[in-house]
Amino acid sequence: MSISLNKDVCTGCKLCLSSCPYGAIVITDGKAEITEACTLCGACVASCPVSAIVLEVIPKEQVDTSQYSGVWVVAEVHDEHLAGVSLELLGEGRKLADTLQVPLSLVLLGEQVEGLALVAGEFGADRVFLVQHPVLAQYRTAPFTDVISGLINREKPEIVLFGATPMGRDLASRIAARIGAGLTADCTGLEIDPGERLLLQTRPAFGGNVMATIVCRHARPQMATVRPKVMSKAEPQPGHEPEVIPVSVDLDERRVATKILEILREDSGSQVNLQEADIIVSGGRGLGKAENFKYIEELAAALGGAVGASRATVDAGWIPAYHQVGQTGKTVHPKLYVACGISGAVQHLAGMSSSDCIVAINKDPHAPIFDVAHFGIVGDLFEVIPALVKEIQRANGGD
Amino acid sequence: MNIIVCIKQVPDTTEVRIDPSTGTLVREGVPSIINPFDENAIEAALQLVEAHGGCVTILTMGPPQAEQALRDALAMGADRAVLICDRAFAGSDTLATSYTLAQAIRSLGDFDLILCGKQAFDGDTAQVGPGLAEQLGLPQVTYAINIEVDGKKVRVKRLLDDRFEVVETRLPALLTVVKQINDPRHAGLRGVMKARKAEIPVLTAGDIEADITRCGLNGSPTNVVRVFSPQRHGQGEKLEGEPDEVARQLFEKLHTAQIV
Ligand SMILES: Cc1cc2nc3c(=O)[nH]c(=O)nc-3n(C[C@H](O)[C@H](O)[C@H](O)COP(=O)(O)OP(=O)(O)OC[C@H]3O[C@@H](n4cnc5c(N)ncnc54)[C@H](O)[C@@H]3O)c2cc1C
Ligand SMILES: Nc1ncnc2c1ncn2[C@@H]1O[C@H](COP(=O)(O)O)[C@@H](O)[C@H]1O
Numbered sequence: 001m002s003i004s005l006n007k008d009v010c011t012g013c014k015l016c017l018s019s020c021p022y023g024a025i026v027i028t029d030g031k032a033e034i035t036e037a038c039t040l041c042g043a044c045v046a047s048c049p050v051s052a053i054v055l056e057v058i059p060k061e062q063v064d065t066s067q068y069s070g071v072w073v074v075a076e077v078h079d080e081h082l083a084g085v086s087l088e089l090l091g092e093g094r095k096l097a098d099t100l101q102v103p104l105s106l107v108l109l110g111e112q113v114e115g116l117a118l119v120a121g122e123f124g125a126d127r128v129f130l131v132q133h134p135v136l137a138q139y140r141t142a143p144f145t146d147v148i149s150g151l152i153n154r155e156k157p158e159i160v161l162f163g164a165t166p167m168g169r170d171l172a173s174r175i176a177a178r179i180g181a182g183l184t185a186d187c188t189g190l191e192i193d194p195g196e197r198l199l200l201q202t203r204p205a206f207g208g209n210v211m212a213t214i215v216c217r218h219a220r221p222q223m224a225t226v227r228p229k230v231m232s233k234a235e236p237q238p239g240h241e242p243e244v245i246p247v248s249v250d251l252d253e254r255r256v257a258t259k260i261l262e263i264l265r266e267d268s269g270s271q272v273n274l275q276e277a278d279i280i281v282s283g284g285r286g287l288g289k290a291e292n293f294k295y296i297e298e299l300a301a302a303l304g305g306a307v308g309a310s311r312a313t314v315d316a317g318w319i320p321a322y323h324q325v326g327q328t329g330k331t332v333h334p335k336l337y338v339a340c341g342i343s344g345a346v347q348h349l350a351g352m353s354s355s356d357c358i359v360a361i362n363k364d365p366h367a368p369i370f371d372v373a374h375f376g377i378v379g380d381l382f383e384v385i386p387a388l389v390k391e392i393q394r395a396n397g398g399d
Numbered sequence: 400m401n402i403i404v405c406i407k408q409v410p411d412t413t414e415v416r417i418d419p420s421t422g423t424l425v426r427e428g429v430p431s432i433i434n435p436f437d438e439n440a441i442e443a444a445l446q447l448v449e450a451h452g453g454c455v456t457i458l459t460m461g462p463p464q465a466e467q468a469l470r471d472a473l474a475m476g477a478d479r480a481v482l483i484c485d486r487a488f489a490g491s492d493t494l495a496t497s498y499t500l501a502q503a504i505r506s507l508g509d510f511d512l513i514l515c516g517k518q519a520f521d522g523d524t525a526q527v528g529p530g531l532a533e534q535l536g537l538p539q540v541t542y543a544i545n546i547e548v549d550g551k552k553v554r555v556k557r558l559l560d561d562r563f564e565v566v567e568t569r570l571p572a573l574l575t576v577v578k579q580i581n582d583p584r585h586a587g588l589r590g591v592m593k594a595r596k597a598e599i600p601v602l603t604a605g606d607i608e609a610d611i612t613r614c615g616l617n618g619s620p621t622n623v624v625r626v627f628s629p630q631r632h633g634q635g636e637k638l639e640g641e642p643d644e645v646a647r648q649l650f651e652k653l654h655t656a657q658i659v
Contacts, residue, residue, distance in 0.1 A: 046536030059612055060620050141529070141539055166559045170541045173526035177497055177533035182620030185493075185524035204629065206410075206521055211629050219620035257538045261554070262565040273561040279659075303659060321579050322558070327520065328435065328578050330560075336658050353629070357658050359649065374635040375652060377645050387646035392659070395650065 001040045001153060001179065002056050007031045009052035019047035021146045023250040041150030042178050043142075047255070057180035060218035068158040068220040071097040074148060074171070075108045075120070076139075076163050082116050084276050085163035085228040087123050092190060092231035093161055094124035096199070099192045102158070103127055106242070107151060109144055111137035114244070121242035124234045128242045129155075135251040139167050140258050143251055145174045151247065152179060157221050159199050161190075164225035165275070172225050182216035183223040186331075188230045188354060189213075199224070207327045207350035228275045229333035230354070274325065279305030279336045282325055282352070283313060286341020286362065286381060290318035295385045296340060302392040308332065308352075310342045326351035340381045344369025361385070400453035400511040400548065400570075402444040404477070405500055405531065406437035408461050408468040409520045433468045436516025438475075438583040440576045443546060444514050445476050445584070451548060454478045456507065460488055460499050466599055473594035474586035481507065485603040490616035493522075497530030499614055502607040504535060512553070513573040517542060525575070532573035540566055541575045 012030040024037035025044060032052070034044075042055045071093045076083040090106065097104035103126040108116060110132060117128040129151060135143050152160060152175070160175075162168035164186040176183035189202035193215070199222040201214045216222040274280060281303065283296040293307070300307045308330075309323040325332055327347040337355035342348060344360070344367055352358070353372045360373035361381045370376040377384055411430040433441075444455045457472040459465050460483040469480035483503045491499060504513065513532075518525035525541070532539035544563070545556035548570070557564040558577050586594070604611050612618060636652075638645045653659045 057613075145533075166542055166557075169525045170529055170539070173493065173524075173529035174533050174539065176526070177494060177530035180494070180620070182492065182494065183526060184621055185522070185526055200624075205523060207523075208629060211627050212623050213625040213627075214621050215624050216620050217622060258540065258566050258568040260564060260566050264563040264565070265561065275560055336653065357653070357656065358635075359653075370635070370637075372635075375649055376635055376637045377649065378637065378639070379642060379645060383642040384646060387642040388649065391643075391646045391650045395654070 001058055003034060003038060003040055003042070004054050004056070005032055005034055006052045006054070009050050011050055011052075013049065015049060016044040016047045016053065018252045018255050019044045021143070021249045021251050022150055039150030040153040041146050043146035043150075060180070063218055063220050065158070065218070065220050068156045070102045070105060070155070070157040070159075071100065072105045072107055072152075072157040072160045072221075073125070074160065074162045074168070075106050075116070076165060076167050077108075077110050077113060077116065080113075082119055082123075083163060083165070084233075085165060085168075085226070087233045088228065088231040089161045089163065089226060090120060090124040091234040092226070093159075094234055096159060096190060096192055097126075099194075100158070100197060105129060105157070107131075107148060109136045109147060117242060117244050121240050122236040122238055124237075125242045128244050129247055130244050131247045131249055133249055133251050135253050135256060138260055139171070140256060140260065141170055141174055142258065143256055144171050145178060147247075147249055147251075149175050149178045152221060158197075160221045160223045162223070162225045164227045168225045172223055176223050180219060181221055181223050182219050183225070184214045184216070185225050187224045187226045188333075190224065190226065190231075198222070204350075204354070207346060208353055209346070209350075227331065227333060274306050274308060274323070274330050274332050277306035277332070278334050279303045279338075280308045280325070280332055280334045280352075280355075281305050281338045281340065282308030282310065282342060283319075283340050284310040284342030285312040285316070287313065287318070290316075292382075293319055295381065298389050299338065299340075299385050302389045303336070303338075305334070305336070308337075310345075310348050339369050339373070340385060342369055343367045344372065400447065400451050401456070401509060402447060402453065402512045402514060403456045403458055403504060403507070403510050404437070404440050404444045404472070404514045405527070406441065406457055406459050406468055406472060406516070407434045407519045407521075408432070408459065408465040409434045431464065431468065433471055434516050434519045436518060436520075436576065436578060439578055439580050440514040440516050441472050441475055441477060442581045442583040443543075443576055444512075446581065447512070447546065447548060453511070456481065456510075458483065458500065458503060458507075460484070460491070460496060460503070469599055470594045470597065471586065473597050474590040475584055476586075476590055480597065480599050482599055482601045483607065484601050485614075487604045487609070487611045487614045490619060491614065492619035492621045493524050493526035493530055494620060495614050495618035497527050497534050498618060499607070499609055500527070500531050501534035502609045503602055504531075506602065506607045511570045512548070513537070513571070515573065515575045517575050517577050528573060528575040535573070538568040538572045539574070540568060540572065543574045543576045544580050546574060546576075546580075
């Protein structure tokens with residue numbers, strides 16, 4: 001990567017100055033000049049009204065891959081905590097880093113998040129790049145992209161992992177396009193090829209009907225978003241302190257085009273984030289009518305799980321769309337998925353067939369859901385669910 | 400306002416075949432449709448133009464037969480459609496695709512808004528929209544469930560995992576839309592007739608001044624090295640008996656497996 005500034009075109013307007021998160025542009029003799037502090041993050045390129053700044057992406061064959069080293073995880077912060085997927089990525093990243101014999105780093109952006117650096121240490125991080133600024137208090141694409149692209153260009157990690165969450169997918173694809181890196185979406189398996197030290201990235205495609213392994217041989221870093229709930233967290237090591245590397249940035253709220261006006265959480269409380277849930281009980285058209293979702297809710301409550309649904313029930317208006325599991329809904333990977341009155345159409349299976357344990361309750365013995373179920377119960381859900389709830393309550397009461 | 404909608408033609412079936420030697424999709428003989436989320440993007444664009452005036456342009460990069468997806472979009476009511484098609488684009492990953500789309504959009508002239516689907520049904524990456532926004536230096540808002548344009552600003556409600564977020568940004572911008580944003584209209588007979596006769600220009604790498612080292616397989620940092628069928632563990636265990644009996648059995652199994 002290289003950046004160039006065409007002085008013949010530059011008008012000295014200074015718009016680029018405040019766009020640079022690393023304070024690496026100065027004006028000399030009425031023209032902008034890029035200093036040594038430049039990390040090639042590219043934030044200035046779009047700020048120049050006369051296109052005097054050009055960021056050149058090096059063709060992949062010319063990237064010197066030996067210059068890149070280390071495994072990074074980009075943190076996601078939810079309600080002042082590290083998101084579950086970030087901890088899972090530290091667990092997985094630890095294994096990759098050990099195989100490669102390189103350090104594992106967490107990239108942590110936010111406002112007043114230094115306490116989370118210690119948590120990251122306990123979950124396996126050797127180092128934490130800590131970037132704190134009010135502009136970074138909530139995730140927004142542009143400032144996060146600028147800061148992280150700059151850090152990647154400066155530090156040259158060989159692998160960068162993100163959660164395959166709305167934030168991770170939004171951010172990773174923007175960064176990859178900025179720095180010309182390859183990015184594999186929504187991985188469910190990561191491994192190091194011992195010969196070439198390449199990251200082998202495995203992911204489902206075509207609605208889960210096909211698995212593909214993808215490598216990124218020439219470009220660096222190798223970037224991937226990883227599906228939540230697939231990797232396991234490491235056993236926390238209390239007192240394992242990471243090296244914290246504070247990164248100072250010079251951001252300006254006035255330069256951020258996108259403002260967050262409002263965050264709405266509808267019926268919070270009962271509603272759990274499906275992708276973070278360990279147990280999901282889903283209902284399908286076999287419930288017959290909206291009111292019967294109470295069977296699903298009761299079983300979910302007894303198991304301490306979340307409520308999912310097939311598209312047919314969402315389309316029928318029995319339950320809001322954010323409960324929908326499947327190709328057009330959410331992809332989930334809980335420890336336990338209980339499908340009640342769901343036939344198991346491929347589009348539904350695409351969203352849940354990789355769950356650790358699948359239980360199907362359906363009165364049609366030929367329903368395709370039984371092909372993926374670990375435990376199949378051919379029976380009437382209106383009889384089986386209450387019996388199961390009673391069984392669980394009995395066991396809990398006896399504890 | 401001028402709106403560009405990027406659509407992708409995807410196989411109509413989830414029973415797709417993969418060429419094991421190249422790791423790429425075998426598209427021949429598989430019926431194709433517009434990626435469902437892209438139909439929502441088209442509908443959103445049509446509604447915005449109905450409210451504010453302007454023109455909807457549909458863009459796709461794909462093989463010659465992708466023209467059919469463009470005709471389907473024209474039948475829904477889009478004003479014009481452009482096919483970006485060149486052998487040099489074959490084997491593009493999301494980086495090369497977004498570069499190629501960006502070059503094509505630059506060659507088309509001014510626009511206020513670009514709409515994409517949340518993700519494509521075949522690759523499921525959700526990477527092309529943000530990649531394209533980056534190549535064009537535009538603000539991006541992903542997962543839009545509601546769009547309101549007000550002069551040079553756009554206010555978007557985003558559907559996230561456990562919340563909605565309302566954001567505002569400036570135009571031009573790129574948005575990706577989720578299915579819940581609307582119900583795509585069906586094409587009427589007049590639309591279908593008009594679409595059948597429409598001229599669809601085809602742009603090649605040369606027409607859009609694309610650097611072919613950044614297109615197709617050449618410009619794609621990622622390579623598929625292996626394609627295989629997911630492991631299905633086959634028939635699991637069937638539990639039989641009276642409801643109370645199977646409930647007890649199931650609970651015991653789950654308990655033994657330390658799941659509950
Ligand atoms: C492009 C596209 C995208 C799609 N995306 C999704 C998606 O994201 N998610 C999704 O779920 N679907 C999706 N679908 C729809 C999918 O194809 C199916 O239509 C849907 O999943 C069926 O839902 P269901 O299993 O609840 O209903 P049905 O297929 O009607 O099945 C109901 C089942 O309940 C059983 N049953 C009935 N009564 C009882 C009882 N008393 N006790 C026990 N069992 C009973 C029946 O035997 C039957 O098997 C998509 C479809 C398309 C075309
Ligand atoms: N070849 C293509 N031509 C036009 N638009 C595309 C193409 N591929 C992807 N897109 C757009 O990018 C979105 C996301 O696609 P993907 O990143 O492949 O999941 C799609 O919904 C389309 O709007």
